[in-house]
Amino acid sequence: MITPAGNFTFYVASKPVDFRKGMDGLASLVMNEFDLDPFSGAIFIFRSKRSDRLKLLVWDGTGLVLIYKRIEGKGFEWPSISDGVITINKSQFEALFEGLDWKRVVPRHSRRPALA
Numbered sequence: 001m002i003t004p005a006g007n008f009t010f011y012v013a014s015k016p017v018d019f020r021k022g023m024d025g026l027a028s029l030v031m032n033e034f035d036l037d038p039f040s041g042a043i044f045i046f047r048s049k050r051s052d053r054l055k056l057l058v059w060d061g062t063g064l065v066l067i068y069k070r071i072e073g074k075g076f077e078w079p080s081i082s083d084g085v086i087t088i089n090k091s092q093f094e095a096l097f098e099g100l101d102w103k104r105v106v107p108r109h110s111r112r113p114a115l116a
Helices: 023-033 090-098
Strands: 010-013 043-047 053-059 064-070 085-088
Touching: 010 090, 023 043, 023 053, 023 064, 043 090, 085 090
Parallel strands: 010 043
Antiparallel strands: 010 085, 043 053, 053 064
């Protein structure tokens, strides 16, 4: 399991992309179609036409990193196909990466103590 340390923003491209694209092609897609900066340090998640593959693109400060995962079984849970990107949180990303239904992950809100 990949668990990114730090406070990343996660963007999911809801429309499938051509999986022959490498890191430069995906970075171009981020800039031209989503109007986002692929060198911002955010994690961009791309889906294939088949629901069993994903690619992650992230700038680590020294270069672009491309991660490819194929999952066995029924595949990943994806948002409905539409144009654009959606933002998810770290817990949702971890569920998505494991092949779980990330839409069922509800972020916890910690309560502040009334007295200190």
